[in-house]
Amino acid sequence: MSSHESNLDILLVGAGTMGLAIANALAVEGQHRIGVLDRCAPPHREGAHHGHTRLIRVAYGEGDQYVRLARRAHTLWQTLDQHVDGGVFHRVGVANIGDPEQPFLREVANSARLHDLPLTCLSADEAMHRFPGWRLDTSQRAYFEPDAGVLLTEPIINAWRRSLETSRNVAWHDDADIVRLERNGEGFTAIARDGRHWSAERLILSAGRAVTGLGAQLGLHLPLQRVRKVFAWFDADSRYTPLCFPGFSFTGSIGDYYGFPDLDDQGFKVGRHDGGQPVDADEPLAEFGAYPEDLNDLLALTSRHLPGIGALREGAVCEYIRTPDEGFLIDEAMPGLFVACGFSGHGFKFAPAIGEALGHWLTTGERPEELAPFTLERFR
Structure with a gap:
């Protein structure tokens, strides 16, 4: 042809x-x-777009250069949400969690201050009271952005x-x-x-x-570098529904993570943002579980900080295409x-x-x- x-x-x-x-x-x-x-x-x-959900947040820890784009994207997502049956956006908020002295958290707070974005700083005790699914160290803080949330890809x-x-x-x-x-x-x-x-x-x-x-x-x-990444869904108790648990990013000594509440009983979704395995452009991605760290890295977060997360439901692989x-x-x-x-x-x-x-x-x-x-x- x-x-x-x-x-x-x-x-x-x-x-x-x-x-x-x-x-x-x-x-x-x-x-x-x-x-x-x-x-x-x-x-x-x-x-x-693989994996059903993505976070949308505007107080951005990756750098001030993203905030203007994030604000415009947030507006456009809300417009699309009004035109798609069932919607595309869940306004559950996003909590950015970690030590307040870490660069990522400092940048989250700085971008909110510079751009007049709604953001609430919670101590560890305040965060655990508001979001009972978390078990945090006393030094950690949660910067909660109430207008952020979850996109349905x-x-x-x-x-x-x-x-x-x-x-x-x-x-x-x-x-x-x-x-x-x-x-x-x-x-x-x-x-x-x-x-x-x-x-x-x-x-x-x-x-x-x-x-x-x-x-x-x-x-x-x-x-550009291609990197194999993993994420997974877990069983979760009632503390992890969208009514009482937001989307999150977590930065700490065990790594950088992101996650989602249990939407429509699909399970609690969590992934690790850092780490992963570099792979060639045409190399097949090894299935979830091919490396011990696939599950162990995720359990490092859930076992220490998320006491109501249970057994693994499903693991998946994806890829980042990354610049230096x-x-x-x-x-x-x-x-x-x-x-x-x-x-x-x-x-x-x-x-x-x-x-x-x-x-x-x-x-x-x-x-x-x-x-x-x-x-x-x-x-x-």
Whole structure:
């Protein structure tokens, strides 16, 4: 089978979380004919949306450069929540827990102060009284953000996909396994394994772990590392329902963790944000339990600080595509070629704001200020 579509303005390779968000923003702009290519039909278990839930918080411990994007994303999530049956956002709050002298917690408090964000600092005793599921050390604090909460990934992906499938200016292909990118006189061509190819003046590369290999075909060498990560769901008692337990991030001597209340009796979900195993781009991810630390790392948190968490229900693996500084990589890497990658396990919450900002850049030719910290140049 061979076909060639060339009446496109923008070609988007990779229709996962960021690809869908960018394509939807461009479709709303309505000025471009857009080709959206992916080898899978989202939602699926291969992308960054895998695992059902993500946290959305605005008082951000990873750095002040994220707060403006987080605020805009929070607004856009609430708008989407009103238009999707069953909603996409649970406003359960997020507690950022740890020693207040740790850089992450200091940055959470600092971002709330600088941007006038609602944030309550609780002592260990106050936090355990308010959230009985926690057992904290006396030195620890909880910075609670009441307007934060939990995003439901699959309803989001489905909503974005339905929107694209009904858009007049979007050509959608979820069976396009792109194996080669080439430059041509008019821009770029993406070639699928089955011989089909698509061309456009501009190309957006947001294909997760495939970004490194595809970019290299155009002479683009990106500082990205793929890391195997794990998370799991556990049995939990009534202290861990959304009525009395928030989403959380935890930073301490045993590691950095994130977690979710037991939503709809799916189980208590927890993962470790640091650690993991570096893997090659094409290497299969070993199943949960292949390493002793897969479960042991999670039990280190639950056994010490979460007394009502019970037996393991299900473990899962995922991947981070990480830059050296764990910041995002969103840039025009060469004329006409834009990359959106390196989201390092904390990008999902920003997706609609990044899509909107990158759509604005492609439409106006002006880089939005909120994307300025994420250039490729910082690694050169």
